Amino acid sequence: MMDTIFGKIARGEIPADIVYEDEDVVAFRDLHPQAPIHILVIPRKPIRTLNDLEAADAELVGRLFLAARKVAEREGIAAAGYRTVINCNAAAGQTVFHLHLHLLGGRPLRWPPG
Numbered sequence: 001m002m003d004t005i006f007g008k009i010a011r012g013e014i015p016a017d018i019v020y021e022d023e024d025v026v027a028f029r030d031l032h033p034q035a036p037i038h039i040l041v042i043p044r045k046p047i048r049t050l051n052d053l054e055a056a057d058a059e060l061v062g063r064l065f066l067a068a069r070k071v072a073e074r075e076g077i078a079a080a081g082y083r084t085v086i087n088c089n090a091a092a093g094q095t096v097f098h099l100h101l102h103l104l105g106g107r108p109l110r111w112p113p114g
Contacts, residue, residue: 003046005104006098010044019074020042025067027103037082041068047099048103050088068103077105 002089008014016028019039023070030038041064047053065084072078082105087094 004096006042006096006100007046010042011054020067020071022063024063027067027071030102034102035109037077037104039068039071039075039103040041041103042090042098045051048097050086050099051086051096053100062092064101068101071103072105075105081109083109103104 005014009016009018010026016026018026018028020027020041024044024102025041025042026044027033027039030040043057043064044059045060048055069078069082072082082103085102085104087102
């Protein structure tokens with residue numbers, strides 16, 4: 001697997017505005033936010049895409065969502081609502097090939113997005 005900027009952030013090699021971290025997950029503010037609150041939640045384990053998940057990763061993926069919930073609470077958007085998105089591969093908009101969950105909120109979000 002090729003190293004990515006997210007892997008370097010997870011290891012502390014590149015600075016980021018980290019809002020949450022534990023032994024399995026790191027969450028940090030997106031450099032190009034699509035909403036007033038746009039946070040990326042990543043596993044420390046390098047997993048390229050959603051397609052690369054294995055059954056053994058099920059608990060880790062659950063931890064991503066639990067971390068997103070904690071961050072939403074801390075950011076004050078849990079009650080009003082927020083969106084979580086995982087893009088898989090380039091045609092879906094994935095630009096960094098390290099699995100990541102987008103946490104978006106802080107304003108009403110339209111569906112479909114755009």
